[in-house]
Amino acid sequence: MxxxxxxxxxxxxxxxxxxxxxxxxxxxxxxxxxxxxxxxxxxxxxxxxxxxxxLHTYVGRPSPLYFAERLTKEARGAQIYLKREDLNHTGAHxxxxxxxxxxxxxxxxxxxxxxxxxxxxxxxxxxxxxxxxxxxxxxxxxxxxxxxxxxxxxxxxxxxxxxxxxxxxxxxxxxxxxxxxxxxxxxxxxxxxxxxxxxxxxxxxxxxRDFQAVIGREARQQCLDTVGRLPDEVIACVGGGSNSAGMFYPFIEDEGVALTGVEAGGRSDQPGDHASPLSYGQPGILHGSYSYVLQDDDGQTLDVHSISAGLDYPGVGPEHSYWKDTGRVCYTTCSDDDALATFQKMARLEGILPAIESSHAVSQALKAAANRSPDDVILVCLSGRGDKDVKEVARLTGQVL
Amino acid sequence: MAELTPISNTFATLRAENRLAFMPFVTAGDPDLAMTQDLIRGLSDAGVHLIEVGFPYSDPIADGPVIQASYTRALGGGVTVDGILKAVAEVNTDETPLLAMVSYAIVFRHGVEKFIADAKAAGFAGFIIPDLPGAEAAECFELVRSQGLDLVQLVAPTTPRERVQEILKSCSGFVYCVAVAGTTGERANVADALLDQLRWLREETDLPLAVGFGISKPEHVDPLRQVADGVIIGSGIVRQLEPTSDGQLDRNGAMQAIADLTTKMVNATSGS
CATH class of the missing domain: 3.40.50.1100 (Rossmann fold)
Known part of the structure; x- marks a missing residue:
């Protein structure tokens, strides 16, 4: 392609x-x-x-681009910036x-x-x-x-x-x-x-995508304003793929910017244990669109699993399939356990409770940053806040609310 | 002129006799394929003119709650496409053309060409792919026609007249006229808007017009007599296979109820 x-x-x-x-x-x-x-x-x-x-007076845009200083120190590599969609009215993108x-x-x-x-x-x-x-x-x-x-x-x-x-x-x-x-x-x-x-x-x-592209447009300009250049990599989580599509789209033709989408890796790479159609599925039809999907050999949609209810979907937007097959975006996965650990890390290091969806993206950012030079810049879409997830996190970590 | 397909042939015969076609729908594999075979044989023997065989799909957005529940029961019983094709191949219905009602998700996954060839080998005469509308069906239509079979397209109450010719380009056998906006299910009356639509559709095409979605009883047939060529009943038949609250299905009772409805419908569609 x-x-x-x-x-x-x-x-x-x-x-x-x-x-x-x-x-x-x-x-x-x-x-x-x-x-x-x-x-x-x-x-x-x-x-x-x-x-x-x-968007300005009701949603609270533009959302800030925040330098996550302690997260960056923890990763010992590239500088990590967070696009704070969690600060929007209603707490997400x-x-x-x-x-x-x-x-x-x-x-x-x-x-x-x-x-x-x-x-x-x-x-x-x-x-x-x-x-x-x-x-x-x-x-x-x-x-x-x-x-x-x-x-x-x-x-x-x-x-x-x-x-x-x-x-x-x-x-x-x-x-x-x-x-x-x-x-x-x-x-x-x-x-x-x-x-x-x-x-x-x-x-x-x-x-x-167009309505969500405000995320990437702002982040791109904010990066130019604060860092003085475009980022080296942009990372976002992918369920159906709206925050990532909005974050990536304004960077699509910036060839020097690596784009990484993070799917819900769940418990394992076995069918039913994850929600990663781009990583483990194949092209097919679901909900009116041709895109990567998790299906059995008969075309029946497979059950999916993720710690995050927002990523728990067997299909994905068709533009992501296009970006995957053209090689423009690299897609990877993050496990339930890693997302949970990152949720806690974010809370302690940055004083931010991220949505468990967004924790998938931050987890990947920590890995990517560790393999990059301190001069490199990574933007992460922090798509939502984690208040909605505290009950589930408490249950999974054996705490009582 | 090309040889008539089995479906066109059936409609031509009925039209010459001034009768409407009655076309019941059954879900393959609900409650199991043996029962589906019995139903196809029984319906054919009872004199229905065509039979739609529904391929259960996990996410059927075109179908209403009764048929979706039936799909869920069939999939829960482990029915597969290969199983359906094998079961259908074992039922000899040369007299009664069978149509596969199947989601494009399933057709695509099997490979469009392969699915069409396999379905033909199993004895299907045509296809209704409800989520492959208008121009999206162009390629599939060519493949179906090259096998000497029919691809039936839907026209909905929301379809503007100016869109109809584009739909008809990829349609053969008959036009499936959706009686009500919304999904399949039973309704009280045949709406005037439907009759109007059938009248202008008749001006647009010579293809037979069959009405489905919301047709459930003999009383629905009479108003359609001058404006349509056939009627389809789906939910009205499928709901007879719903298990009772104790989870059991009275198979003989269900067969009897379906036979009774079928006899009434065959009489209604044949009556003058």
Whole structure:
């Protein structure tokens, strides 16, 4: 495959061969409408101004780029900088996308929003943006995830969202996506589906990437301003791949910048023990898109495991598959144990409780830094804060809350 | 003119007799493949005109809760694509063309060409791939046609008329007209919007029009008589295979209930 460019996807939603639209005909018209409306919004200075204003005064952007001095000392190598998405309103990068898509919903004149959520971060970010604009909001969430993430469920309901438990299949994120798509097929005339990651049929992978690219644009400029040059490496965790797509995209054509995505390595490299489709899967179809996926020989989606509910997904955004096959981004994994250890290290060395998702990226940054010179600079996307994970961390480390 | 495919032939015969086609749907492997074989034989003997065989898929976004639950039961029982093809090959239904209703995730994983060839060898006459819409199906359509089989496309209530010709480019056998926006399931009435859509679809194509998603009983047939060529029942049949609260399935009872519905539907679609 040729070199990766930022000029993707094409009209058909293709990132190289990946992406496209594998959905029932019922959704095709809505996807066409959404594509057109998004193109108009993108070219509309008023829309962009409104979005920037909200990102500034409501979300709290720009998020700082922070030099992690003690983490750097610990690694004994390259300098580690953290892009602090954990400091956003609602505590993660997810709000960048939901604010943008909520403005799109208003443009399309729709009054109702649906969303899927796994760990609950995207659900909370959607409920938040809907509350801000007075839109009806229904969040689909697997019964199993509802049990694990009671705090986020409470927050969503407090902001007026209806959380609908999903009891089909594995009762987790991928089933929540199925249910949200089903709802959308019956409600598409008055409802917008705010998909939370760079997955699904075109134009979602493009829209979510674009709304998240503010992370990489800011980080790139902040690095130029503080370090005086571009970083040597940029690292982010990859579940569906939204924070990493947003972080990497503005660097795609900066050839000297190495890009590393970190998947959930879970317990082992055996099927069912991890959530790493780019590392251990193969190209296939899931949730309306052609991308790397964890499937059995019959094309049935495999169950996945990760310590992090936010990375616990058997598929990945098609642009990541494109970046993998072009060699532009290197993908690796981080185990549950390493992520947990890094969570604790971050708390003690930097006074930051990172999301367990983001801990995967920091863990890899420590390894990468150790193999680099002290003159090198690594940027890590700290995609969210870890308050939501303390109960699980306490359980895993044998402590009582 | 090319030789008629088995599916086109069935519709041509019915059209000449001024009858509608009745096409039931069964999930392969629910509760097991032996029962699926019995059902295919039974439905064929009862005089249905075509049969859709659903390939269970783990993430079926195009299907409603009844069929998804049935897929989950079948996959829980360990059904595989090879198992389905073998079971279907053992059932002789020369009289009744079989269609594979299968997600593109499964077709792609097996290799599109190989899947089509294997399905043909097992006796399938055509394919419905609900997540391979419009132009996305162009390549697959060529491969299916080169095997002398049909690829049926869906037209939804949300499909704008200007999109229909693009869909028809990759469609043969018949057009699967989705009666309601949303996923498969049973509904109370046949909507006026559907009848309008069928009328303008008729102006766009000579292909037979079969209506599914939301069709569940003989009363649904009459309003469609002048505007459609066939009706499809999925959930209405599949729900007969739901186990009772004690987890058991009364196989004979289920077969009887399906036979009763089938007889009524065959009479309704054949009646004048």
């Amino acid at each position: 040729p070199t990766a460019t930022a000029q993707v996807p094409d009209q058909l939603g293709r990132f190289g061969p990946f992406g496209r639209r594998f959905v029932p005909e019922t959704l095709m018209h809505a996807l066409d409408q959404l594509t057109e409306e998004y193109e108009r919004a993108k070219a509309d200075p008023e829309f962009q101004e409104q979005l920037e204003g909200l 997810k709000i960048n996308n939901t604010v943008g898509q909520t403005l799109l919903t208003l443009r399309m004149g729709k009054q109702r929003v649906i969303a899927e959520t796994g760990a609950g971060q995207h659900g909370v970010a959607t409920a938040t943006a809907c509350a801000r604009f007075g839109l009806d909001c229904v969040v689909y969430m697997g019964e199993e995830d509802i049990r694990r993430q009671q705090l986020n469920v409470f927050n969503m309901r407090t902001m007026g969202a209806e959380v609908r438990p999903v009891t089909s299949g594995s009762r987790t994120l991928r089933d929540a996506v199925n249910e949200a798509m089903r709802d959308w097929m019956a409600s598409v005339e008055n409802t917008h589906y705010i998909l939370g990651s760079v997955v699904g049929p075109h134009p979602f992978p493009m829209i979510v």
